[in-house]
Amino acid sequence: MSKETKVFQFTAHCIMTILSVLALIPIVLLAVSSFTDNDYLLKNGYSFFPGKLSTGAYTYLLQEGEAIARAYGISFFVTIAGTVLSIIITTLLSYPLARADLPGRNVFSFFVFFTLLFNGGLVPTYLMYTGVFGIKNSIWALIIPGLLLNAYNVLLVRSYFVTGVPTEILEAARIDGASEFATFRRIALPMAKPIVATIALFVGIAYWNDWNNGYIYLTTRTDLFSIQNLLNRMIQNIQFLTSNSAASNNIQEGLAKIPSATVRMAIAVTGILPIVIVYPFIQSNFVKGITLGGVKG
Amino acid sequence: MEKAVTKKTLVRKLSGFVPLYLMMIPGLLYLFINNYLPMTGLVVAFKNYNARKGIFGSDFVGFKNFEYLFKTSDGWVITRNTILYNFAFIVINTVLAVIVAILLSELTSKVRTRFYQSIILLPFLISSVIVSYLVFAFLSAENGFLNNTILAALGIEPVAWYNEPKYWPFILIIVSAWKSVGYSCIIYLATIIGIDRGYYEAAELEGAGKLKQIWYITLPLLKPVIILLTMLALGRIFYSDFGLFYQVPQNQGALYPTTNTIDTYVYRGLLQLGNISMSAAAGLYQSVVGFILVMGSNLLVRRLDKDSAIF
Numbered sequence: 001m002s003k004e005t006k007v008f009q010f011t012a013h014c015i016m017t018i019l020s021v022l023a024l025i026p027i028v029l030l031a032v033s034s035f036t037d038n039d040y041l042l043k044n045g046y047s048f049f050p051g052k053l054s055t056g057a058y059t060y061l062l063q064e065g066e067a068i069a070r071a072y073g074i075s076f077f078v079t080i081a082g083t084v085l086s087i088i089i090t091t092l093l094s095y096p097l098a099r100a101d102l103p104g105r106n107v108f109s110f111f112v113f114f115t116l117l118f119n120g121g122l123v124p125t126y127l128m129y130t131g132v133f134g135i136k137n138s139i140w141a142l143i144i145p146g147l148l149l150n151a152y153n154v155l156l157v158r159s160y161f162v163t164g165v166p167t168e169i170l171e172a173a174r175i176d177g178a179s180e181f182a183t184f185r186r187i188a189l190p191m192a193k194p195i196v197a198t199i200a201l202f203v204g205i206a207y208w209n210d211w212n213n214g215y216i217y218l219t220t221r222t223d224l225f226s227i228q229n230l231l232n233r234m235i236q237n238i239q240f241l242t243s244n245s246a247a248s249n250n251i252q253e254g255l256a257k258i259p260s261a262t263v264r265m266a267i268a269v270t271g272i273l274p275i276v277i278v279y280p281f282i283q284s285n286f287v288k289g290i291t292l293g294g295v296k297g
Numbered sequence: 298m299e300k301a302v303t304k305k306t307l308v309r310k311l312s313g314f315v316p317l318y319l320m321m322i323p324g325l326l327y328l329f330i331n332n333y334l335p336m337t338g339l340v341v342a343f344k345n346y347n348a349r350k351g352i353f354g355s356d357f358v359g360f361k362n363f364e365y366l367f368k369t370s371d372g373w374v375i376t377r378n379t380i381l382y383n384f385a386f387i388v389i390n391t392v393l394a395v396i397v398a399i400l401l402s403e404l405t406s407k408v409r410t411r412f413y414q415s416i417i418l419l420p421f422l423i424s425s426v427i428v429s430y431l432v433f434a435f436l437s438a439e440n441g442f443l444n445n446t447i448l449a450a451l452g453i454e455p456v457a458w459y460n461e462p463k464y465w466p467f468i469l470i471i472v473s474a475w476k477s478v479g480y481s482c483i484i485y486l487a488t489i490i491g492i493d494r495g496y497y498e499a500a501e502l503e504g505a506g507k508l509k510q511i512w513y514i515t516l517p518l519l520k521p522v523i524i525l526l527t528m529l530a531l532g533r534i535f536y537s538d539f540g541l542f543y544q545v546p547q548n549q550g551a552l553y554p555t556t557n558t559i560d561t562y563v564y565r566g567l568l569q570l571g572n573i574s575m576s577a578a579a580g581l582y583q584s585v586v587g588f589i590l591v592m593g594s595n596l597l598v599r600r601l602d603k604d605s606a607i608f
Contacts, residue, residue, distance in 0.1 A: 008507040012400045013409070019397065020416040023475065026431035027419075029442060033434055045445025046434040093324025096317035103311060108321065115332040118588045121580035122563050123573060124338025125331070127352055133330070149327045180316035209424035212539070216568065228426045235429065235547065261440055268430040275422050283415050286422075290480060291487045 027272065034058070034266040038259035046265075057262035061270070068267060070223065071230040078142045078226060079207040086148050086203045087196060094154050095184050098161030109158075115151045126216060139224055141217030147206055153199050156292065160195040161188060198289035201282050208274065227271050234264055339584070341577040362578035371562065375579070379558040382542075383534040385466070386473050387527060393478045395523065398485035399511055414486075418479035425540025432472060432545050462555040465546060469556065472545055473538070481526070488522045489515055525598060532594030535559065535587040559583045 029046055037052035044051070061068060096102050097109055119125075129135045129145055165188050173183045189196070211228035218224050225233065342362055344355040366372040397417065404410045423431075435442045436458040444455035458464060496514045505513070537558035546556040548565075559579055566576030 004506045008403065009405060012404055016397075016400055016404070016409075016413040020413050023417045023420055023479065026435070026475070027423075029434050030431055041440060045440040046437070046442045047446060048442075089323045089327060092320045096314075096321050099317065102314060102317055108325070111325065112328060115328055117591055118336070118584060119332060120335025120337075120339050121577075121584050122560075123341060123567050123577040123580050124335035124352075126567060127338055127341065127573075128330075128334050131351070132334075144331070146331065149324055149331070151328065151332075154324065181320065184320065205422055209422075211424060211426045211544075228424050231430065232426045232544070235426075235433065265430065265434065268427050271427050272423060276419075279415070279419065279422065283418070287414070287418070287483055290483045 030265055030272075031269055034262055034269045036262055038262045041261050054259075054262070056259045057266035060259055060263055061266055067225075067230065068227070068270070071225050071227045072270070074139075074142070074224060075208060075226040075228070078139070078210075079204055082143045082147060082207040083200050083204045085143070086153075087200055089149050090153050090157055090199065091189060091192070091196065092184075093149070094157035095161055095188055097154070097158045098165075100162075100167075112151045112154050129217070136217050137219060137221040137224070142210070142213050142224065142226060143207075145213050145217070147203070147210060147213070150203075153203070157192065157195055157199065160192050164195070165191045194288075195292075198285055198292065201286055202289055205275070227267075231267055231271055234267060339577065339581050341574060342581040344574060346573040346577070358574075362574045363582065366575060366578050366582070372579070372582075374554065375557050375559045375562045378555065379537050379560075380534055382466070382469065382473075382537065382558065383530070385470050386477075387530045387534075389470060390474055390477055390481055391523060391527060393474055394482040395485055395516075395519065397478060398482040398489055398519075399515055401482070401486055402489040402515070403507065403511075414479070414483075416479075418483070420476045421480040423476075425538075425544040428472065428476065428540075429544040429547060432468070433547070436468070459547060459549045460551045462552050465552055465555045469541065469545065473541060476541075484526065485519060485522065488519055492518050521602060525602060528594045528598045528601070532591040533587075535583055535590055537561075539564065 029048060032048055032050065033041065033046045034057050035053050035055065036047070036050040037054035038056055040050055040052040040054075041047075093112070097105060097112070099105065102108075125145065129141075135141045135144060169187060169191075170183055173187050174180075178186070209228065211226070211232050214224070214226050214229035215232060218229065222229075222233070338352050341352055341355070343357060343359060344352075345358045345361075346352070347355045350356075401410050401414060404413075420428075433441070436444075438444060438455065438457045438459065441458070443458070448455060456464070458468070492515065496518075497510055500510045500514060537560045539560040542556055542558045542561050543564065546552045549556075559582070563576050563580045563583070566572045566579065570576075
C-alpha cells in the first residue's frame, strides 16, 4: 500500500467514524436521558454523562404503563395486519398486470400509475373517508388511508413478475390443469419472494412509524392510539401542563409526581426499540430495496 | 355467420381471463376509493364549504378561495418555504450523500464499510414523532443539551429555540440531512460499485492518486445518476415532508414564518382552523403545480435517459 493510499484510508475512516457518531448521538442522548434521575435532569438538562442515574422512568412506565402497553399492542396489530393485507392486495394486482396477454392491460396499468402523478390531497381524502366511509375513530383509520396500497410497489412487483418469473413455467402449470389462481399462489408468488420480502419491510416500517392517520382520524377514541400517537400526545400534553403551570399549583403538584422529563424519553426509547432490534436482520434487505426502487426514480 | 364465430371466440378468450380480473378487484377498488374518489372532492376548492350541505351541495364561489390565499401573504410564504427548503435539501443532501458514497466505496475493509453504512442509515427508519423528541432533547429551552451544556460552557445566554424562527432553516436542514443522507448515498454507492475496476487500475498504473481517480473517474461516471436523481427530486419540489415540518418544530405558532409549508398549511386549515375551503384551495394549488412539475421533470429525464424516466 502506497503512503498516499494509507493516508487516504486513514482520513476516510476518520470522517466515516465522525459521521457515524453524529448519526447515533441523538439516539444515545435519548437513551441516556431515559436512565437519568428526573430531578437531576430538570436541574442540569439532558446530558450524555448525567451525575445521577435512575431507572425511575421505567419503573413508572411498568406501574402506570397500561396505556403504553395498549398502544404497543395496537401498533403491533396494525403493523402486522396492515402489512399482510397490503402484500395480498399488492401481489394480486401486480400479477395480472405482468401478464402480456391480458386484454386491457395498458388501461389498468395507467389507472394504477396515474395515482403517482396526481392526487386529491388531504382535504378531499379526509372528507371522503370521514363523510362517506365513516372511518373516523375506528381501527380501520390506522390501516386503510394511504398506507394499504402504493402504486409504486405495484409497479415494482409487476416488473419483478415480468422479468423474474418466466412465462414458460406459468404456461406449463396451466397445461397441467392448474387454475389461474393456483398458478399465482403456488408458482408465481413463491418465485417473487425476494421482492415481496422487500416490500413487506417498507410497508411494515411505514405502518409502525405512522402517526398521521391516528392524529387525523382518532379524535375521541384515544384507546386506539398507536405508540406513535401516544408519544405525540405526550409531548404536547406535558408542554401544555408546563406552560400553564404558573396558573395552577395543582397541576404543578400532580406533574411533580411523574418523572415527566425522563418518562417522555423512556417512552420514545420503547418506540424506537423494535426498529433497533430488527434492524440488523433487515438491514441488507432494506438496502437492496432502496437500490431497487432508487434506480427507477 | 363469421361475425358470430369471432364474437364467440372473443367471449371464450375473455372468459379465460376472468380469474385474473377478479384478482385485480381489491387493488383497483382501493385505488378508486383512496386515490380517485378524493380527486372529485377537489371541487371543494371552488366552494364555500358547509358541512351541512356537503361537498357537492355547498355554494359555488369560483376562484374566491385562491384569490384570498394569495391576497394574504400565506400563499407566498408557504410556496417560498416549500421551494427553498426542498432546494436546500436537494443541494446539501446530494453533496453529502455523494461524498459519503465515495468514501464508503474507497474503504478497503468491507466489514467496516457495512458497519458505517448501517449506522448512518438508521435515522431513516425513525418516525418523525420520535425525531421531534430527539430534537427536543437538544433544543428544549429549560432542559435542552444545547442551552444547558454547550451554550453554558461557552458562556452564551440560553436561546428559546422554539420561539425563534430565524434558527429553524438551519435546524431543519440539519435534521433533514441527518435523516436522509444514509438513504440517498445507497444509490450512489451502488452505482460506484458497478464501475469497471479496470479504469482505476489503468489510472493507478499511470500514477494517478486516489483524489485524482475520484475526480476524473468516479465523479464523471456518477454524474448521470446525480443529474437524474436531482431532476426527479426537482419534480417533487412542491411537496414537503409533512412529518419534518409539522412534528419537529412541534407546531409552534411563533415558528410558522420559517416552518410553514404547503402541506402543514393545508393540514392546519383543515383540522385546526376548520377553514376547509381555503385548505382545499391550497391543496389543489399543490396538486396542479406538483403535477406540472413532475411531468416536466420526467420529460427532461426522458431526454437524458429513457430507461430512467418514470414513464
